[in-house]
Amino acid sequence: MASVTNLPWDQSTFIGRLNYYARVTDPRLVFVTNATLNKAKHIILANQKGIKLPHVTKEEAIRARVIYNSAIHPDNGVRMNMIGRLSAYMPCATILAGALLTFYNPVRTMPQVIATQFVVQSYTATVNYTNRNAKSQTTGWQIATAYVGATSGAVFVSVGLNSLLVKAPILLKRWVPLAAVVAANCVNIPTMRQRELIDGIMVTDKDGNALGESRRAAAKGIGEVLISRIFLVTPAMLLVPTIIQVLERRSMLKSGRVFLICIQTLLSGFFMIVAVPIGCSLFPQQCSLRTDQLELSLQEDIKKKYDHPIPDRVYFNKGL
Template identity: 25%
Template sequence: MDPNLVFWKNEGQSFFSRFRIWFNILDPLSQLSTDDEILKARARLKSEDKQSEQDALNLSLVSVHADSGAILPLLFRPPVFWPISAPLVYASFLPFNSVKPALFYQFLLQSYNTGFNYANRNSSSEQKKRMSLNQLLLIAGTISYTTCAGALPQIIINRLHVKSVPVQTFCRSILPIPLAAVLAFFNVMTVRSQEPDNGIQVFDSNGNSVGFSKAAGEKAVRETAVSRAALMGTAAAVPNLLVLFLHRLRFVQRNVILAASVRPVSVTLILSLMIPVSFSLFPQLAAIKKEELEAELQAAAVDGHLLYHRGL
């Protein structure tokens, strides 16, 4: 079992412990390390130096894929998720006057989310396999669909020539909230659809691989989709509702700087809190009950469950 999975097997059994771990290791400055330093950190994990081992483990957790052992692309490592996604989320929910900028920023946001979901998937059933044409088309289709759907509020306003202020308020401030959550859920479910189809690797309580389970793959993707929907839904809800409320107050209307800073500040703060919350909602090395497994794997669940890597 990969050292990253061994760590999650021994740690992070509760939400609060997982949140503390993620909050501590999601430091963008850690990604200043080179690939050579990351590889050396992986080699040091067997060191007797506990402090050195902890530093190496922290770097490994956020830089190395737990299934393949490969170094993650820099842009799709967990500590980089916040500094890249924050400006994209902010821009995606701005009230534009036309459809083109709405589509443009939705395209950037959905493309990045798709890349992050794919890079951090469970790839245990895809080792040494190249991306298939079907996967490539699925990713392209996901980006196209979520981009158009994400810009739907602006499309409604422009194409229907909506002049009513209440309807415009609904389209700009209320509709994006459930839409963001649904699209985030859909993105994970489609990009990682290979996992329920092919199954993912499952382990016994000692960390030994016992086969591949489609049921575990389905559970892993569903849990990750829920966590991402919670992240994006909250990131849309709090800033939008806060702006809607504060802009009705006279002292905010009189202070142009304050009015303009509400959305970017709230997006930054909400994402900085919700990203570790989202990552912590479900265990990284989760358990699936014996009765939920395929018949051929139930005999291996001597403790009543098997373990699987959820991905991120």
């Protein structure tokens, strides 16, 4: 049987990761049946136990790994909820981006702002929880705090900026949703994963042997997650309003508001298709840190575990 432990794309290179994430984030994987997922899981688990399945081809083994990784959490082996998976991110984020750009064109009413942010932050909280480091426990109170804080922050930024930009050019006003999303992510992600910052996350050597928990690794991981999430939405929420502004100046969007909404949503989808695999490739889920960058106490613990020179780097799952 072909090996499914190692992917055919070198994950130490950007191009290799791009090849991988372009497949794992494929929206069609959302519609994979339970039977197909169970078959992929059977192939992966059999390989992990050293059991050879004679009728599994190399292509089937690779496909099984992609399906398995798209739906099963790497930390606990539990099936992830459907809308929180990366394969669902592009279609869900496209619809939400279209809604944000529609209701902030510029901001219409306070109820629209609150309703839109309620939906957006509900989805963001779901994605954050689904793709967290599952070895760190997150309480219901922390989830609720992150959700309320992110929604409140996004509404405050949106309304505040629009108040300040009353006389600003219309294009500048149309970029307000991006500022609101950035502000919300800055609240949502760290708050949702605060236990990692307080207790640290498990780091391992290259062979997967646990070395201890590190708060510095958690800070690095969460920081990269924050940057990558902002990167994912920036092209759509920065460029789509600009394109719409140009089209409106040339009188190309006089067919009505429905046509405008469709154009905004389709353009958002295009930029999401490009941005999602690139963003994931720039900030991969499996992360590393130099050992000498860890807490001194953890470095001492690692030295006690090794009779030979300690590992140069430690590895951990930062989430996505």
